[in-house]
Amino acid sequence: PPASRSPEINDRLTMETPDSRQARLWERRKLADARIIGQFNNTYIICEGNDALMVVDQHAAHERIAYERLAAARKNNARPPSQKLMIPETFDLGYRETAVISQMTDDLGTLGLEIEHFGGNTFVVKSVPTLIADREIKPLILEIAEAMDAFGYSPGLGAALDQCIILMACHSAIRARQSLSMNEMKALLDQLDQCENPRQCPHGRPTFVEWPLRTLEKNFKRIV
Amino acid sequence: PPASRSPEINDRLTMETPDSRQARLWERRKLADARIIGQFNNTYIICEGNDALMVVDQHAAHERIAYERLAAARKNNARPPSQKLMIPETFDLGYRETAVISQMTDDLGTLGLEIEHFGGNTFVVKSVPTLIADREIKPLILEIAEAMDAFGYSPGLGAALDQCIILMACHSAIRARQSLSMNEMKALLDQLDQCENPRQCPHGRPTFVEWPLRTLEKNFKRIV
Missing domain, CATH: 3.30.1540.20 (MutL, C-terminal domain, dimerisation subdomain)
Structure with a gap:
């Protein structure tokens, strides 16, 4: 060990x-x-x-x-266990990523990922699912933005959220x-x-x- | 362990x-x-x-x-390390096996397996190669007899002795x-x-x- x-x-x-x-x-x-x-x-x-x-x-x-x-958790309409960040994480995204993620804040919230559009290209992450609490969050957000851009995201779309969950699972995994x-x-x-x-x-x-x-x-x- | x-x-x-x-x-x-x-x-x-x-x-x-x-050891005409049995092991063989093994006592001796034809179908093993010191000896002798019967043994035949060595190695191995x-x-x-x-x-x-x-x-x- x-x-x-x-x-x-x-x-x-x-x-x-x-x-x-x-x-x-x-x-x-x-x-x-x-x-x-x-x-x-x-x-x-x-x-x-x-x-x-x-x-x-x-x-x-x-x-x-x-x-x-x-x-x-999603099936039971329960938010998966999430964790407030002691210091909220702030980062900027590119133009296309901003366009996607800014529409997704509610949906991501239901997955335990509390993210706010701060204005411009800037976002603030306040809580993350416990599963990914020890991982870098920005690479996950970038992958979600890219996947949803390709997938054709619209708010509340179940299949899109399933893709997000897969990406979260991947980022959480050893x-x-x-x-x-x-x-x-x-x-x-x-x-x-x-x-x-x-x-x-x-x-x-x-x-x-x-x-x-x-x-x-x-x-x-x-x-x- | x-x-x-x-x-x-x-x-x-x-x-x-x-x-x-x-x-x-x-x-x-x-x-x-x-x-x-x-x-x-x-x-x-x-x-x-x-x-x-x-x-x-x-x-x-x-x-x-x-x-x-x-x-x-055989290549160097050296007898491989062998070990005298505290109590020599005596056993009887069948008719065909007796015919083969009785011709082989000298050759087996050069391989560290000291065996004597006691008369009739009875053989006495006095030393065995250290490699197989902890194994039952009769099953090995039976296999050698069977293999040599099939192979067509004649005294001093190198290829026959190689077969014997293979059988000894097999019987010694974990x-x-x-x-x-x-x-x-x-x-x-x-x-x-x-x-x-x-x-x-x-x-x-x-x-x-x-x-x-x-x-x-x-x-x-x-x-x-």
Whole structure:
């Protein structure tokens, strides 16, 4: 376990309530039952499943977890947990970005991202979803502006907000090339198992791939 | 690390002399430089190579190491280190096996396996190669008899002795489904690296396979 890691990731990964955990615990335990062997390339979690070597993409997995939490909150018309910034963050955007984001302040508010158009090209962020509390906010806003410009945003459009949630999930997720402790890996797999769709990140990339034991035995010519 | 393991494997794995080690240390360090992640299915050693996930078959790897040691001894006309049995082991063989093994006692002696034909179908084993000191000897003798019967043994035939060495290496090697400590895995990889042909066991099976990082990135659609 790296000494330099803050405890934030563990906190984030174990944010789900004990109740929602309990409810799903018996449905699927594919990953939670796997034995973690270790981390590869500081990017992939290697585990021993029932009859396969499993490789989990830590970023894609965490993205899926974060996405389902944000989506669940939106479905319940609940603002996801958010956090007031001690010092509101002020930044300027370009002309096109300003045009998009200035229309989005209400919608972003419902996602826990409280942003105000200060006038001109200047915006002030006052609260952010807890999930991304430790991340830089401006790169996320720029990506949202770009995506919505391409998508054709109009206020209250559900599909547009879903895109925003995906971007938030991506920005909240642990990165590739980040060392994780055994406990962090365990927490990640437990929570991925509890997702509706644990197999894909919200962009449709796989969260894990498997190398069946039989295939491995064939690779080694142990069986034909 | 399993509590029930004797230290014999480590001893066996580190039997090579410091000098021969030193000589080759700088030539190839593919496996020795890999970081061991852990063991899969108590059979495969998973490691992180320079740009690949590597999976080593512990039995095939150990077989290769044992084989090269036995073959090197034979090349130098040196008997490999052998060990007198405190209580010589006596057993009976079948008719065909007796016919083969009774002709082989001299040749087996040069391989460190001192066996005497006691009369009738009875044989007495007095010394065994140190490499297989902790293994049952009769199953090895039976396999040698069967292989030589098929091969067409005649005394002093080099190719026949090579087959015997392969069988000895196989019987000496750690099995699949055996838990190894980190130190045992490390010793195994270090010594495999020092082999002339570290990529194949003496039967021609691969000792390790690799999953290149690029392939893995493609599997996860991180790259196209």
